[in-house]
Amino acid sequence: xxxxxxxxxxxxxxxxxxxxxxxxxxxxxxxxxxxxxxxxxxxxxxxxxxxxxxxxxxxxxxxxxxxxxxxxxxxxxxxxxxxxxxxxxxxxxxxxxxxxxxxxxxxxxxxxxxxxxxxxxxxxxxxxxxxxxxxxxxxxxxxxxxxxxxxxxxxxxxxxxxxxxxxxxxxxxxxxxxxxxxxxxxxxxxxxxxxxxxxxxxxxxxxxxxxxx
Amino acid sequence: xxxxxxxxxxxxxxxxxxxxxxxxxxxxxxxxxxxxxxxxxxxxxxxxxxxxxxxxxxxxxxxxxxxxxxxxxxxxxxxxxxxxxxxxxxxxxxxxxxxxxxxxxxxxxxxxxxxxxxxxxxxxxxxxxxxxxxxxxxxxxxxxxxxxxxxxxxxxxxxxxxxxxxxxxxxxxxxxxxxxxxxxxxxxxxxxxxxxxxxxxxxxxxxxxxxxxxxxxxxxxxxxx
Numbered sequence: 001x002x003x004x005x006x007x008x009x010x011x012x013x014x015x016x017x018x019x020x021x022x023x024x025x026x027x028x029x030x031x032x033x034x035x036x037x038x039x040x041x042x043x044x045x046x047x048x049x050x051x052x053x054x055x056x057x058x059x060x061x062x063x064x065x066x067x068x069x070x071x072x073x074x075x076x077x078x079x080x081x082x083x084x085x086x087x088x089x090x091x092x093x094x095x096x097x098x099x100x101x102x103x104x105x106x107x108x109x110x111x112x113x114x115x116x117x118x119x120x121x122x123x124x125x126x127x128x129x130x131x132x133x134x135x136x137x138x139x140x141x142x143x144x145x146x147x148x149x150x151x152x153x154x155x156x157x158x159x160x161x162x163x164x165x166x167x168x169x170x171x172x173x174x175x176x177x178x179x180x181x182x183x184x185x186x187x188x189x190x191x192x193x194x195x196x197x198x199x200x201x202x203x204x205x206x207x208x209x210x211x212x213x
Numbered sequence: 214x215x216x217x218x219x220x221x222x223x224x225x226x227x228x229x230x231x232x233x234x235x236x237x238x239x240x241x242x243x244x245x246x247x248x249x250x251x252x253x254x255x256x257x258x259x260x261x262x263x264x265x266x267x268x269x270x271x272x273x274x275x276x277x278x279x280x281x282x283x284x285x286x287x288x289x290x291x292x293x294x295x296x297x298x299x300x301x302x303x304x305x306x307x308x309x310x311x312x313x314x315x316x317x318x319x320x321x322x323x324x325x326x327x328x329x330x331x332x333x334x335x336x337x338x339x340x341x342x343x344x345x346x347x348x349x350x351x352x353x354x355x356x357x358x359x360x361x362x363x364x365x366x367x368x369x370x371x372x373x374x375x376x377x378x379x380x381x382x383x384x385x386x387x388x389x390x391x392x393x394x395x396x397x398x399x400x401x402x403x404x405x406x407x408x409x410x411x412x413x414x415x416x417x418x419x420x421x422x423x424x425x426x427x428x429x430x431x432x433x434x435x436x437x438x
Contacts (some may be wrong), residue, residue: 056301057437075303077303079302084298089293092293094233095229095230105299
């Protein structure tokens with residue numbers, strides 16, 4: 001029997017910053033249709049891990065495999081298939097919600113589809129308002145509207161629930177559900193419990209406080 | 214994933230962003246004009262003396278004005294996370310960076326070139342000097358923008374990096390200011406001014422080829438933390 005290689009596979013990933021081991025020997029697998037929740041106390045390296053996985057940072061040691069191939073062989077393909085939503089949501093304050101969204105989606109897209117996406121994140125009527133006029137939660141929603149329009153296979157969401165109200169949280173969960181139902185995968189970091197079935201947890205520990213040096 | 218990573222896409226986006234905060238574009242221009250106005254007031258209004266120093270003064274002011282606006286080149290992209298999105302895009306970053314620098318030049322170097330005749334008038338620049346000065350500024354400010362962008366990339370992760378940026382970039386500006394003011398000076402003295410202009414052009418060509426590559430590597434380095 002041939003074992004299908006998992007979508008994303010991480011072997012012995014380490015990251016060191018200023019002689020401090022921020023990420024120590026992380027091994028994990030993400031398969032199609034799976035949600036991986038990275039959890040851990042503040043400072044345990046959740047954001048660092050996500051940035052390593054999106055190749056925004058380069059690991060000091062360890063390997064990342066995408067569909068069974070080493071990342072160095074399929075970098076273009078991997079990066080074309082991932083979406084990363086970080087703490088900073090890349091929303092430009094001086095652009096309107098609609099302009100921001102159409103830029104972030106990054107493919108030619110018609111106006112109606114954009115407006116429909118903004119409608120679903122409850123930003124009806126805000127589409128041509130500059131984003132500095134929106135509240136923190138609404139700005140976050142502009143960035144989240146991307147999830148409704150994005151074809152990438154694997155999503156990396158860093159604290160996606162920050163500044164969102166309960167309705168917003170439910171909306172993100174819906175998006176993730178739809179995404180995994182369609183065969184996509186999600187890696188997210190959050191402290192909140194997620195009310196979904198397909199979630200698997202991965203716990204990081206704070207390297208400094210455990211005295212692991 | 215941002216896949217609209219072309220030169221034109223970034224040029225258009227940055228021009229739109231700059232258009233939304235026009236005041237920031239106007240400030241270096243007004244600085245350029247005002248600072249040069251002080252020269253006849255502070256030194257001498259004597260036309261004979263002024264015409265000798267006019268090219269040099271105009272170039273020094275242009276250089277300072279470009280530096281004033283340089284630190285905003287990557288700062289907002291860094292703060293709001295756009296830069297991170299750029300860095301994890303599958304495409305090469307060279308073209309987007311070139312697009313951003315071009316937008317910077319179109320909104321600083323080009324307007325400076327266009328208002329420079331006004332300064333020429335203030336500083337009693339002889340008529341023969343106008344065209345060479347403008348040609349020199351148009352080419353030279355291109356180099357200035359590219360080098361300023363390199364400095365901006367180096368200091369992007371610092372809170373108050375603008376002074377450091379100035380210190381890093383200024384030594385690199387030396388050849389540009391030498392040949393830039395020589396272009397105008399030669400024409401005033403009745404010499405052929407195509408020589409220094411050609412050297413400026415050559416410097417611009419080298420800068421266009423190498424600076425974006427350097428900027429991209431520097432951005433990757435400075436954002437690792």
